[in-house]
Amino acid sequence: MPAYMLCLTYDGTAYHGFQIQANAPTVQLCLEQALAVLYGSTIRVEAAGRTDAGVHARGQVVNFSAPTLVPESRLPLALNGLLPEDIVVVGARQVEEDFSARRDAWAKVYAYTIDNGPFPDVLQRRYAWHVARPLDLASMQKAAACLRGRHDFRAFQAAGSCVKTTVRTLYSLKLIGRRQFIYLIFKGDGFLYKMVRNITGTLVEVGLGRLDPAVVGDILRQGCRGPAGATAPARGLCLEKVIF
Amino acid sequence: MPAYMLCLTYDGTAYHGFQIQANAPTVQLCLEQALAVLYGSTIRVEAAGRTDAGVHARGQVVNFSAPTLVPESRLPLALNGLLPEDIVVVGARQVEEDFSARRDAWAKVYAYTIDNGPFPDVLQRRYAWHVARPLDLASMQKAAACLRGRHDFRAFQAAGSCVKTTVRTLYSLKLIGRRQFIYLIFKGDGFLYKMVRNITGTLVEVGLGRLDPAVVGDILRQGCRGPAGATAPARGLCLEKVIF
Secondary structure, eight states, X not given: OOXXXXXXXXXXXXXXXXXXXXXXXXXXXXXXXHHHHHXXXXXXXXXXXXXXXXXXXXXXXXXXXXXXXXXXXXXXXXXXXXXXTTEEEEEEEEEOTTOOHHHHOXXXXXXXXXXXXXXXXXXXXXXXXXXXXXXXXXXHHHHHHTXXXXXXXXXXXXXXOOOSOOEEEEEEEEEEEETTEEEEEEEESOOOTTHHHHHHHHHHHHHTTSSXXXXXXXXXXXXXXXXSOOOOOGGGEEEEEEEO | OOEEEEEEEEOGGGSSOSSOOXXXXXXXXXXXXXXXXXXXXXXXXXXSXXXXXXXXXXXXXXXXXXXXXXXXXXXXXXXXXXXXXXXXXXXXXXXXXXXXXXXXXXXXXXXXXXXXXXXXXXXXXXXXXXXXXXXXXXXXXXXXXXXXXEEEOGGGXXXXXXXXXXXXXXXXXXXXXXXXXXXXXXXXXXXXXXXXXXXXXHHHHHHTTSSOHHHHHHHHHHTOOTTSOOOOOGGGXXXXXXXX
């Protein structure tokens, strides 16, 4: 059977994450239900990154195998007609049968949006973390500098995670201030569970002046986050792009 | 009693417009309920512009009179604690007792957002009108040029409206294309009922090539919109600013 990849965008607000689970709406469930209607048979998808509950995507990628019923150019419109309005397929193409969105991705880009205005931007409230106290972007940037590159990031993984290795490469981490927003753009070869949100929470502590920028390097080296830096809320996070 | 003005932002998605009406949630109702809790008495507000059902605001202005209980600097936080999260007070100050947000405004700025991507931007779906077919921005700009200035805009008011005069001054009308979006920025001394959305609908017809740009001038002169240009949906419209 031919294999396809889809580029997918979604508003994660209403979903318990990407991955299928019992008794909860997930993006994967909606997508597989739409594929089942379209193809008349069960189709399983695999995603490049399993986004958590409440996390959004502008560039999730999934792959699946299906009979040659629908030309790739027609797939987005056909699926969008079957999907809820907070999930939109924006691209599709046929791929090699051994293509895997998860394994073949060499980098992913996540963006975290902080709303640093004195009052929240009401039209961005689902897509940003509102931090009312002013953040010092310069010290956040100083702290971010020591996170770039290949490191053992176990200090920033969620407690109780279990993976073979906690070494990851953060190709870049840019902090951009624009109007009342601060955007943190992470590009890496892979991310530990809640790593982006834990780094963001820690950088916000730095921005608030509660944590010295140099301490972030110590946290990374010691492999222990300690009391600093809570996990930033899911709604500010968006999977922007998967690079193959 | 001292008089105050508030600068108000809201996501209009859940509301039947600004103005109080029977058996429907409105922004005015929420605001007056919050003021009643704060002051312990009934407080009526007057708004600069009564936005329709589903229309948003980044810069609505209201005025009211109230006892000297809460200093103006504390009003936004006090009210935001009582308001739902889709209504946010972003500023407050004491004003002259005869100040009227409605009468004293000499200009209002409305922005209409069109999402012209082949697929809708899922994170902007509540705040933009998705038009999938490509729009010709140059011809829309040509058509917009003849609308600027002081004209009788009755061709663009909603059917059944009843106002003393339908002459308004459109100080400026800018069309800005950025990524997949087209922003129409209207600045005028006043707007007839549904005027912005009717002009937008007509300019979209021009952008789609269904209406010649020159015909928009004819429509304005003849005072009759005819079959061209449906009313653009409410969700793309936002009251950006009121100028005093």
